[in-house]
Amino acid sequence: MKKVMSNKFVIALYTLPALFLILALIYIPIVLSGYYGLMDWDGIGQMTFIGLDNYVTLIQDKVFWTSTWHSLLLAIFSTASLLLYLAISLVLASKIKGSDLLRKIYLIPMLLSSVAIAQLWMKIFDPTNGMANKLLEMFGVENTPVWLADPAIALFAIFIPVIWQYAGFYILIYYAALKNVPDEVIEAAKIDGASALQIAFKIKLPLISGIFKVTVMLAVVGSLKYFDLIYVMTGGGPNGASEVIASYMYKEAFKLNNFGYGSAIGFGLLVLCLVMTWLTSKLTKSKDDVQ
Amino acid sequence: MSKVSSPQAASLDLSVPDKSKKSLLNKIGFGFLYLILGVFAIIQIYPLVWLVFFSLKTNQEVFGMSPFSLPQDPQWANYTKAWTSGNIGLYFFNSVWITILSVALTLILASFVTFAVTRMSWKFSGLVLGLFLVAYMIPLHSTLIPLFNMYNSMNLIDSPVSIVLSYTAFNLPLTIMILLGFYQAFPREIEEAAVMDGCSIHRIFFQITLPMTVPVLSTTGIINMIYNWNEFVFVNTFISSDKWKTLTVGINNFVGQYLTDWGAIGATLVISIVPILLAFLFLSDKIVEGMAAGSVKG
Numbered sequence: 001m002k003k004v005m006s007n008k009f010v011i012a013l014y015t016l017p018a019l020f021l022i023l024a025l026i027y028i029p030i031v032l033s034g035y036y037g038l039m040d041w042d043g044i045g046q047m048t049f050i051g052l053d054n055y056v057t058l059i060q061d062k063v064f065w066t067s068t069w070h071s072l073l074l075a076i077f078s079t080a081s082l083l084l085y086l087a088i089s090l091v092l093a094s095k096i097k098g099s100d101l102l103r104k105i106y107l108i109p110m111l112l113s114s115v116a117i118a119q120l121w122m123k124i125f126d127p128t129n130g131m132a133n134k135l136l137e138m139f140g141v142e143n144t145p146v147w148l149a150d151p152a153i154a155l156f157a158i159f160i161p162v163i164w165q166y167a168g169f170y171i172l173i174y175y176a177a178l179k180n181v182p183d184e185v186i187e188a189a190k191i192d193g194a195s196a197l198q199i200a201f202k203i204k205l206p207l208i209s210g211i212f213k214v215t216v217m218l219a220v221v222g223s224l225k226y227f228d229l230i231y232v233m234t235g236g237g238p239n240g241a242s243e244v245i246a247s248y249m250y251k252e253a254f255k256l257n258n259f260g261y262g263s264a265i266g267f268g269l270l271v272l273c274l275v276m277t278w279l280t281s282k283l284t285k286s287k288d289d290v291q
Numbered sequence: 292m293s294k295v296s297s298p299q300a301a302s303l304d305l306s307v308p309d310k311s312k313k314s315l316l317n318k319i320g321f322g323f324l325y326l327i328l329g330v331f332a333i334i335q336i337y338p339l340v341w342l343v344f345f346s347l348k349t350n351q352e353v354f355g356m357s358p359f360s361l362p363q364d365p366q367w368a369n370y371t372k373a374w375t376s377g378n379i380g381l382y383f384f385n386s387v388w389i390t391i392l393s394v395a396l397t398l399i400l401a402s403f404v405t406f407a408v409t410r411m412s413w414k415f416s417g418l419v420l421g422l423f424l425v426a427y428m429i430p431l432h433s434t435l436i437p438l439f440n441m442y443n444s445m446n447l448i449d450s451p452v453s454i455v456l457s458y459t460a461f462n463l464p465l466t467i468m469i470l471l472g473f474y475q476a477f478p479r480e481i482e483e484a485a486v487m488d489g490c491s492i493h494r495i496f497f498q499i500t501l502p503m504t505v506p507v508l509s510t511t512g513i514i515n516m517i518y519n520w521n522e523f524v525f526v527n528t529f530i531s532s533d534k535w536k537t538l539t540v541g542i543n544n545f546v547g548q549y550l551t552d553w554g555a556i557g558a559t560l561v562i563s564i565v566p567i568l569l570a571f572l573f574l575s576d577k578i579v580e581g582m583a584a585g586s587v588k589g
Contacts, residue, residue: 004486005410005411005412005486006411006413007492008413010407011413014403014407014411017400017403018400018401018463019404019422021400021456021463024460025434025456025461026460027426027429029441030429030433030437032440033436033437088328091324091327091328092328096321096324096328102328102332104571104575105332105335106331107571107578108339111517111571111578112521113522113539113563113564115521115539115540115543116542116560116563119542119546119560120338120339121338123342123345123556123557124341128354129353129354129358129553131338164335172579172582172583224430227432228523232523232543246430246432249432249435253436259440262436263437266432266433270429270430273430274428
């Protein structure tokens with residue numbers, strides 16, 4: 001029996017194809033990204049080794065830091081909105097009728113492609129005929145905003161569909177976690193005279209804090225690499241007002257043919273993601289210790 | 292929340308006897324919560340309703356009348372226009388076969404790996420599994436330039452092969468994560484008995500393990516399908532000719548050309564999201580289950 005289940009040939013046959021794929025298409029490219037960052041290269045011609053020049057430029061590049069700040073803003077915004085989703089999930093999971101249907105309705109935007117969402121919201125934000133401004137006009141607002149064309153608010157306008165897209169996803173996760181809280185615990189608390197709010201804050205929330213940490217991580221890392229919606233809706237504009245790290249990398253590499261510098265940005269993105277993952281797990285851990 | 296409901300509660304105090312006061316208060320509280328949940332549902336769904344409305348309107352209607360009005364005379368011609376004047380049919384077909392092929396590849400390769408890691412005993416199984424799990428953390432955007440260069444040197448740029456390979460590789464980590472939980476929870480006795488009976492390992496895998504894992508395979512398959520169907524960056528970067536574009540990239544370029552024909556834009560977008568919505572209508576439980584499983588494990 002042992003002999004059959006440790007047949008080396010079969011093990012290789014079963015694992016090598018998948019292993020080859022992730023090594024060739026994920027791990028080696030990551031290493032190459034750091035390496036290409038050391039090159040002056042337009043993507044077609046000869047690569048010229050220029051040492052750390054690209055990385056030095058990157059550290060002094062104002063656009064890169066503005067983009068990073070925008071990505072971090074999105075991360076902060078997404079994390080803060082988790083509290084809203086959590087509140088909604090608490091209500092949904094408290095044995096109310098129709099929670100199943102509501103939860104599914106909330107999830108629908110998550111199933112759509114970012115392109116469809118981006119195109120739809122570009123229409124919603126249309127300054128003259130869009131739903132957003134017509135709605136504002138109905139409430140008597142006179143100077144309606146131009147949304148995506150206004151550098152001061154373009155980034156925040158994009159945050160709205162991002163929140164819209166992911167709300168149902170996080171509610172779904174919290175709902176599933178809350179449903180896993182054993183009924184006996186809640187019944188016992190009720191018998192002891194705990195109020196609904198006390199049960200929510202003292203019992204349910206602590207019990208799902210593990211899941212909450214996971215979602216914070218998902219929201220932070222997901223925000224840092226956010227790309228599709230911004231690329232379609234504004235392309236990082238107007239005038240860099242909604243540029244994020246991934247869109248800046250894409251522009252440098254595939255629009256301006258600075259593959260060397262683009263790779264350096266891509267490598268910066270990887271480092272930032274790893275640092276933020278570490279930082280988030282550190283922060284959520286210390287919070288847990290206090291509890 | 293309480294601020295809004297307290298005036299009503301206070302006025303009720305005067306007229307309602309003690310016992311039913313509590314239940315009425317409860318009812319008002321519940322009504323208020325329902326209202327919030329309902330408003331949130333409208334926010335989530337109304338933009339799509341609005342999209343369907345303007346996909347059936349003429350430009351005059353879109354520009355001249357309230358965006359909340361029903362289409363007066365539904366312009367089904369917008370849909371025929373969207374379907375025939377671009378390559379939507381071709382993009383649609385590409386999306387379908389690329390999605391199906393990638394999902395099939397991902398599921399079979401992921402099953403192989405999960406089987407080898409959980410059912411067979413070998414030295415490096417932990418390390419190999421770790422490699423797959425860590426790959427989940429890597430942002431795909433950081434791999435785009437090297438991947439582009441790699442495919443370019445192999446003449447795979449503007450070829451669907453690059454897309455299928457990328458989809459498969461990047462979906463393997465999550466798929467293995469979900470399968471892993473299922474395999475670990477599943478009893479090994481049946482497989483062990485089969486070994487005793489002298490069954491070959493391939494027969495065990497294909498005739499016992501794979502059929503047993505059909506429930507989790509269908510869940511992960513659906514999740515993978517949604518991800519692939521909606522994927523944008525890889526196709527936008529690696530594919531340049533219309534021949535191999537998928538629906539997401541296709542409609543993005545196509546919609547850009549229309550600029551002001553709202554009806555046609557709306558119809559194109561509706562066509563692109565209808566398959567997903569139909570899938571959701573029939574498979575919502577599986578989709579919900581898969582999304583929850585994928586995220587929690589991640």
